[in-house]
Amino acid sequence: MQPNYFQQLTQYLKQQGTGTPQLILDIKTYQDNLNFVRSKLPTQLKPRLVVKSLASMQLLKLASQKLNTQRFMLFHLPHIAEIIQIFGQADILLGKPMPIRAVESFYQSNAQHEIYIQWLIDDLSRLQQYLQLAQQLDISLNVNIEIDVGLHRGGVQNSQQFVALLKLIQQHPRHLKLSGLMGYDAHVAKLPKIITSPEKSYQQSQHTYQQYKNIIQQQFPDLWHDGLCFNGGGSPTFMQHCQQSECNDLAFGSMLVKPSDFDLDHLSELKCALWIATPVLKVLPYSQLPGLEVLNHLPHHYQALFVYGGYWRADYIYPEKSQPHILYGRSSNQEMLQVPKQCTIAVDDYVFLRPTQSEAIIPQFAQLYAYVQGTFEIWNSFRE
Numbered sequence: 001m002q003p004n005y006f007q008q009l010t011q012y013l014k015q016q017g018t019g020t021p022q023l024i025l026d027i028k029t030y031q032d033n034l035n036f037v038r039s040k041l042p043t044q045l046k047p048r049l050v051v052k053s054l055a056s057m058q059l060l061k062l063a064s065q066k067l068n069t070q071r072f073m074l075f076h077l078p079h080i081a082e083i084i085q086i087f088g089q090a091d092i093l094l095g096k097p098m099p100i101r102a103v104e105s106f107y108q109s110n111a112q113h114e115i116y117i118q119w120l121i122d123d124l125s126r127l128q129q130y131l132q133l134a135q136q137l138d139i140s141l142n143v144n145i146e147i148d149v150g151l152h153r154g155g156v157q158n159s160q161q162f163v164a165l166l167k168l169i170q171q172h173p174r175h176l177k178l179s180g181l182m183g184y185d186a187h188v189a190k191l192p193k194i195i196t197s198p199e200k201s202y203q204q205s206q207h208t209y210q211q212y213k214n215i216i217q218q219q220f221p222d223l224w225h226d227g228l229c230f231n232g233g234g235s236p237t238f239m240q241h242c243q244q245s246e247c248n249d250l251a252f253g254s255m256l257v258k259p260s261d262f263d264l265d266h267l268s269e270l271k272c273a274l275w276i277a278t279p280v281l282k283v284l285p286y287s288q289l290p291g292l293e294v295l296n297h298l299p300h301h302y303q304a305l306f307v308y309g310g311y312w313r314a315d316y317i318y319p320e321k322s323q324p325h326i327l328y329g330r331s332s333n334q335e336m337l338q339v340p341k342q343c344t345i346a347v348d349d350y351v352f353l354r355p356t357q358s359e360a361i362i363p364q365f366a367q368l369y370a371y372v373q374g375t376f377e378i379w380n381s382f383r384e
């Protein structure tokens, strides 16, 4: 990102900002990222937006329009209400298995059951709980089975466990419907190369996926149909899935705003669209460490700033070469920051940070300031 991009933003924030930390979404960059993603997606792979990573209705609306999808992956039940208010055709896949207590209270407060929800089921005892609930309420629940394709975060790990789930579904057609499989493969990009290459671990995870699909097709043909949702992926393996995939449904979110955890070779065409801007409260000629005042007499290469807030899951990015002081420590209230001496910065200027994750940062801000051509639109983020 060009330094004068941030200088320009500083000017706009000084005129239109709130004087408090603001989460900035660069609309142009977000749209460019969406265009890129659209150009890569093959037609057989339907995009599913990961709501926790894009937790703002406007962010989701734009992505839904550009990618022509109303498929969503949710990790938090209160988000269902937000989604169904706006997206009449929503297909909701839970990204983690919900405790039965949460499902019960969901159905207590949602009398109309027309919403299309795929509940994620990871083992037999949970499926039995869900079956019992479906029988009590006399409803039919869509069951998406989580399969472990190598991440070992959950889901079935062998064909016996898988077959036991399918049998129970088969025996209770009135209350349980198989809607598909979910196999998350985040380990593919994360494993150290010394253990295995991303190509190899991707192929292994795909092979596992294929085996589970085969079991349904060969041993449970009555459960097999064209509408089954075979979900996989995530931002880190997006490009691999676009080239070849056992899935027909691909979940992603973070890469569209590209926080730094997603700085991966495969995703180099995507650019960061999310920044934290925070005002400078104080400028000191150098950092003064309590108890080490003797150091004040040494030559200093850095001036010291105190900013509004701090200690976010984010890295200081502008002014360049800014960093918290290792000895002074971090603060969420007023963080001290070292900035090169030659940098011109004053009280009420802004410093900028790049989030490492969007899912951790967006919920910390009630609003996103969506920036385009010198103006900001206010977009609410999802609250609890």
Ligand SMILES: Cc1ncc(COP(=O)(O)O)c(C=O)c1O
Pocket (backbone or CB within 6 Å): 050, 053, 073, 095, 096, 184, 232, 233, 234, 235, 236, 251, 252, 253, 254, 255
């Ligand atoms: C099941 C599942 N699928 C997909 C994703 C991908 O989300 P993102 O693209 O935001 O990393 C996640 C992220 O946690 C996940 O847990």
